[in-house]
Amino acid sequence: MSPILECRNLSKSYGNKTALSNINLSLERGKIVGLLGPNGSGKTTLIKLINQLLVPTAGELLIDGKPPSVATKKIVSYLPERTYLNDWMNVTDIINFFADFYEDFDRSRAYDMLSSLGIEPGDRLKTMSKGTKEKVQLILVMSRRAKLYCLDEPIAGVDPAARDYILSTIINNYAEDATLFISTHLISDVENILDDVIFLQNGQITLTSSVDEIRYKQGKSVDGLFREVFRC
Amino acid sequence: MLAKLFKHEWKAVSILLLLIHGALLVFSFPGRIIISMASSNTGDYVDIIFAFYILFYVLGIVLVAFMTYLYLARRFMSNLFSDEGYLMHTLPVTPAQHLWSKFFVFVIWMIIDLIVIGLSLIILFLNKETLSELQSFMVNLWDAFITSFNSSPVGNVFYWMLSCIVSVFYSIFSIYFSICIGSLCKTHKVLGSLGTFIGIGIVTSIISSILMMIFQYTTTVTSGLSTAVTTQVMGDAYYLVTLVFNLLLALGFYFGSHYILSKKLNLQ
Amino acid sequence: MPWTLNSERPIYAQIIERIQLEIISGHYSPGAKIPSVRDLASEAAVNPNTMQKALTELEKTGLVSSKRTSGRYITEDVLMIQSTKKKIATDYINEFLDRIKQLGFEKEEIVELILQLSREDET
Numbered sequence: 001m002s003p004i005l006e007c008r009n010l011s012k013s014y015g016n017k018t019a020l021s022n023i024n025l026s027l028e029r030g031k032i033v034g035l036l037g038p039n040g041s042g043k044t045t046l047i048k049l050i051n052q053l054l055v056p057t058a059g060e061l062l063i064d065g066k067p068p069s070v071a072t073k074k075i076v077s078y079l080p081e082r083t084y085l086n087d088w089m090n091v092t093d094i095i096n097f098f099a100d101f102y103e104d105f106d107r108s109r110a111y112d113m114l115s116s117l118g119i120e121p122g123d124r125l126k127t128m129s130k131g132t133k134e135k136v137q138l139i140l141v142m143s144r145r146a147k148l149y150c151l152d153e154p155i156a157g158v159d160p161a162a163r164d165y166i167l168s169t170i171i172n173n174y175a176e177d178a179t180l181f182i183s184t185h186l187i188s189d190v191e192n193i194l195d196d197v198i199f200l201q202n203g204q205i206t207l208t209s210s211v212d213e214i215r216y217k218q219g220k221s222v223d224g225l226f227r228e229v230f231r232c
Numbered sequence: 233m234l235a236k237l238f239k240h241e242w243k244a245v246s247i248l249l250l251l252i253h254g255a256l257l258v259f260s261f262p263g264r265i266i267i268s269m270a271s272s273n274t275g276d277y278v279d280i281i282f283a284f285y286i287l288f289y290v291l292g293i294v295l296v297a298f299m300t301y302l303y304l305a306r307r308f309m310s311n312l313f314s315d316e317g318y319l320m321h322t323l324p325v326t327p328a329q330h331l332w333s334k335f336f337v338f339v340i341w342m343i344i345d346l347i348v349i350g351l352s353l354i355i356l357f358l359n360k361e362t363l364s365e366l367q368s369f370m371v372n373l374w375d376a377f378i379t380s381f382n383s384s385p386v387g388n389v390f391y392w393m394l395s396c397i398v399s400v401f402y403s404i405f406s407i408y409f410s411i412c413i414g415s416l417c418k419t420h421k422v423l424g425s426l427g428t429f430i431g432i433g434i435v436t437s438i439i440s441s442i443l444m445m446i447f448q449y450t451t452t453v454t455s456g457l458s459t460a461v462t463t464q465v466m467g468d469a470y471y472l473v474t475l476v477f478n479l480l481l482a483l484g485f486y487f488g489s490h491y492i493l494s495k496k497l498n499l500q
Numbered sequence: 501m502p503w504t505l506n507s508e509r510p511i512y513a514q515i516i517e518r519i520q521l522e523i524i525s526g527h528y529s530p531g532a533k534i535p536s537v538r539d540l541a542s543e544a545a546v547n548p549n550t551m552q553k554a555l556t557e558l559e560k561t562g563l564v565s566s567k568r569t570s571g572r573y574i575t576e577d578v579l580m581i582q583s584t585k586k587k588i589a590t591d592y593i594n595e596f597l598d599r600i601k602q603l604g605f606e607k608e609e610i611v612e613l614i615l616q617l618s619r620e621d622e623t
Contacts, residue, residue: 014498032547048499051322055495073324084319088244100236101323164545172542192505193547212510221507 002065004029004148004179005050009059012045019045020203023059027179029147032193035183036222037200038230043183044081046200047150050181051078064147074103077146081153083133087126091119091136098140104175110143113169131162138166142173149174151182155189163189188223197222199229233325237333245307249300249341253348256296260355263289267356289356293349300345304338305407309425313415317499327493331408331486338404391471398479405485406432412492436481443473503544511546515554523563523574524585531576534564 005027012020020042027033035043048054049061052068063072085094091114098105111121117135125133138154154170155163171193174180184190191197191211199207206229214225263285270282312320312330320330358366378388410432414425447470505514522528534540541551555572558564562580566572575581600610 031549053318053321053497053499055497070324070326073322076322078318078322080318082315082318084315084317086244086316086319097240100240101233101325168542168545171545171547172538188507191507192511192545193550195547195549212512215508215510219508223507 001029003027004064005181006062006065007046007059008061010046010049010056010061011058012042012049012054013057018203020049023203023205025198025205025208027148027181029179030177031195032180032182034187034190034194034197034222035181035200036185036187036197036226037183038185041200042203043200044152045203047078047152047181047183050148050150051076075147077141077144077149079138079141079149079151079154081156083130083137085125085133085137087124090122090124092121094125094136094140095121098143102144104145106143106145109173110139113139113143113173131158134158135162135165135169138169142169145175145178147175147178149178149180151180153184153186154182155184155186167193187226188221191222194222199226201230234329234333237325237329238336241307241311241333241337244311245304245337245341248303249344252296252299253344256292256348256352257355259289259292260352263356268359293352297345297349300341301407304334304341305411308334308408309411309414309422312493313411313421313499315499317497321497321499327490330493331489334408335404339400342400342404391475395475395478398475398482401482402478402485405482405489408489409485412489415498416492416496439477440474443470443477446470447473503546505544505546511550512554512557515544515546515551516557519554519558520563520584520588523581524588528574530574530578530581532574533570534572534574536571 003026005025007023007025010020010023011018023046035046037043045054049056050063050068052073061068064075066072089097095107095110098110099107114121114136117132117139119132119136125136128136141149141151149170151170155166158166167190170180170182182190182194194211196208196210197214198205211222214220214222218225220228266278266282266285270278310316311334377392407429410429411425413428414421414423417424503515503518505511519528519534528534535543537548537551537555540555541548544551555564555566559566559572561584562577563575563584564572565575597610605613
């Protein structure tokens with residue numbers, strides 16, 4: 001099967017500031033891949049490029065063999081760092097919204113996950129705490145039967161109990177043979193679910209490896225290796 | 233997709249707009265009573281109420297229209313350029329669909345706004361006596377339309393219709409374009425948008441004045457009086473040139489907005 | 501509850517060990533059906549791919565077998581389970597012996613200490 005994501009010499013700069021330079025990577029289908037790097041390393045830039053929230057300065061980016069476009073947006077499910085839900089809506093409104101625009105949205109799955117959190121269809125987003133809104137957003141994103149899920153810092157700024165919930169929601173709900181692309185700087189919490197990792201530093205890839213290889217060959221956790229590689 | 237965007241956009245903005253326009257209509261009813269009271273009675277007490285009412289009423293109309301435009305402009309900015317933009321721009325829709333869905337909602341509300349103001353005026357003023365005055369006013373208005381230039385009445389009507397349509401595109405897309413340009417500023421995006429909007433206004437006024445100077449000529453018009461009066465009149469070409477100019481600008485604003493949304497998007 | 505897993509060793513190896521323990525201890529009876537890959541992965545809070553890898557390895561050892569459409573089953577071969585139990589126990593004991601020798605005990609001393617402790621345990 002062809003890779004779900006391919007980047008060839010991908011670069012992005014703003015004026016004279018380079019966010020990403022010469023990124024070459026290839027993501028296989030069905031894998032859970034971690035994009036790891038310190039803050040400011042270019043992780044969010046890469047994810048925005050995949051979602052066409054930015055356009056490349058050079059190089060190319062292909063999703064399922066196609067450049068970013070309306071067609072790729074149909075198969076990519078994106079969870080940004082921010083909450084993007086509009087306060088005036090209630091839960092039913094936002095579910096209808098997703099169902100309206102995304103053919104691959106699984107309503108019943110979304111309602112099941114929400115009710116297991118005690119969230120009712122009539123609940124207004126305005127009355128929810130930040131943490132609850134983040135969970136609602138996660139549920140909406142994971143209810144899509146997409147081919148590529150891009151999750152930007154899904155557990156940053158979240159308490160440990162919620163982290164477990166978020167990680168198990170992610171593992172239990174992604175579509176069969178879909179690829180999960182998770183960007184984070186909180187490595188120890190996430191590494192047990194990753195197949196492969198990509199280390200990003202100053203806009204460049206410094207390491208691509210499977211997690212097992214790191215543990216087997218180097219006898220350390222990914223978190224341990226990360227601390228070595230990115231020592232200040 | 234366009235229909236879905238339109239539906240969603242409509243649902244998001246219409247509640248507030250319906251409220252303020254409804255309020256304006258409701259506010260007109262007491263006005264009718266006050267006006268009939270004022271015309272039949274004289275007395276400081278009634279006149280004061282009448283004066284205050286007219287003041288608030290006029291303010292009300294201006295405020296409702298202004299709020300409608302401001303609200304829809306702000307909606308454009310927050311829906312596409314704030315955190316909500318992360319949701320909107322990752323939907324499987326094109327930037328053109330975003331622009332047009334919002335445009336159509338804006339146009340419809342512009343029209344509703346006009347209709348509501350008209351209805352409100354009718355509620356205030358229309359009765360058996362004023363009806364005849366209204367009719368003669370309409371006739372004069374119509375005459376003015378069809379004799380604006382020297383060519384045929386049909387040409388005039390056609391011109392004014394086209395002019396209206398172009399002006400609607402022009403005004404809405406100039407707002408959207410200003411907001412898009414504002415989004416490119418690193419800081420003070422709102423100021424950037426306002427600045428662009430005002431800047432556009434200033435530049436187009438200047439160009440408009442220049443065009444007027446180029447195309448006007450003096451003629452002498454003999455009225456019923458014995459003395460001949462010389463006036464400045466606009467040549468036919470002026471009207472055509474202004475129309476084309478506005479059309480080009482409107483197109484420029486649309487394509488400029490589209491370009492910024494597609495290639496220069498940078499959400500924070 | 502997520503399984504306690506060490507981040508410094510490959511997860512699939514740790515999963516294999518844990519499932520072996522569950523088979524030996526009787527938590528999974530011989531011939532019993534085990535949950536699907538996704539369910540097990542969810543319970544363990546690991547990547548389904550990793551769970552799949554572990555189960556495939558277990559199939560190779562024969563402790564687990566998969567029947568095409570109905571899922572995975574523990575082996576009914578009780579002897580194999582017993583021999584695996586013995587092997588793991590042997591590994592534990594050898595590990596223990598290595599460590600205790602570092603303390604400087606002789607073999608007889610070790611045996612005497614073990615007997616003494618198990619007598620105390622019974623009372």
